[in-house]
Amino acid sequence: MARVVIVGAGFAGHTAALYLRAQLGKQHEITVVNRYDYFGFVPSWVWVGIGHMAPERTTIALKPVYDRKGIALVVGRVTEVHPDERYVLVSPANRGGPLRLDYDYLLIATGPKLNFAATPGLGPETGHTVSICTLDHAVAARDSYLAQVRRLEQGERLTFVVGTGHPGATCQGAALEYISNIHKDLARRHLRHRAELIYLSNEPALGDFGVGGLHARYRGRLTSSEEFITAIYNDYGIRAEVQKGVRAVDEQRIYWEDYQGHEGETAYDFAMLIPQFTGQPIAYLGADGSDVSAKLVNAAGLVKVDATYGLDYAALREQPGAWPATYQNPSYPNIFAAGIAFAPPGPISVPHITPSGLNITAAPPRTGMISGVIGRVAALNIANLINGDRLAHHERMSEMFAACVASMGDSLWDGEAATIIMYPVVPDHRRYPNGTGRDLFVTHMELGTSGAWMKRLVHETFMYKFKARPGWQIIPE
């Protein structure tokens, strides 16, 4: 009998738990430790954040699903991992004492720590900006947004700023989606003329998304994502300010530094800025109580896996094989990591250091679909080890496809969405020597109402999948 502990029940952890249960007999124990007693469908929180979707439509209670599948659920936070003695300590949400969970295999899929503290004044709790990174944040963002709508209705003119709140932030797609939905919502309320919308980002160019941008055939010619997103923003009247690393925020202004090292500020009335993502604050302790975190995590607290670390950007660009394949920790072969929690070997987007030494680099996205795929790969590999086999499952981000549906209005009648399919996520210039590093037959960009239908289809099918209903494995991650 093997005991598997999965830390986190987001896209990666929940997917992994379901696949593991499907692979392993009932004699094997699977325990999921999660901060909340529900799974949250993060991509739909952009709709929660403008009041277009009820929060409860984006969550799934975990206990009924896990009871049905024979998976144990512990609601709480893992505070310590003891890799030599193979146990974790959990601080339960019910305020009980620390709970010890012994494991034979551990999957760390915690999702990010939202590091608002890295940018003074950022965040909904101790700062001045809102966020849509958790369900509570999205609900607070909705309330703040609707308060601004009431001010607009009274004739005020307001500035809405949406984007990244740290020079090394990721998840630009969520920011794009949120500002596009604000545009559509205000247009529907006939208030758009009173609002200035600004997209403020650390990307080197619009449409970079932390993956270095992409090219696809659009209207019969090779078009860059920069041209594509610029055309959408021009059509929507959204002002884009890229190549900017936000350094601080106060009640009225956002302070940033640009690529050239110039410092500037942007005034705002409402701001939703994505924070830096780091690893969760977990102590990694050896048998003698010593700190063994250097064997497990990098400086940001993200778990080291089978990637080649330490390459500079130029070398990494030429070596897609440096990206991890099995998501197994090299020091502790019974520990795996998935989703945001694993440490990427470097950025996909072109990094930039300003003359003052500020590193403005969009971090690689590892959310949503990518998290789910990695969760599946890690789970199947753990099942291999339990069954006495070798690791048979490999999927690097340079071999993985991703689809991003950025909704621009949620209406099935007149909403639209930018649908972007890229393959592979990390460009492979050897396999695809066409200058883009991606398969131009599969890589695709499209804008239209079909995207809004796609987005709704994704929401409904994924909620079905994550409830582990019959046939859930057929639905791709």
Next chain:
Amino acid sequence: MEITNRDRFWMRCRPYQLWRFIVLNLKILKAVDHSKRT
């Protein structure tokens, strides 16, 4: 590149968008097939 009135027409033309919806789903299935999915 800019979004023209002609583009807007096609972006909201329901029969055409139904066709594009089918194409998008086929594209995703093709991408799933291309992906290693080991």
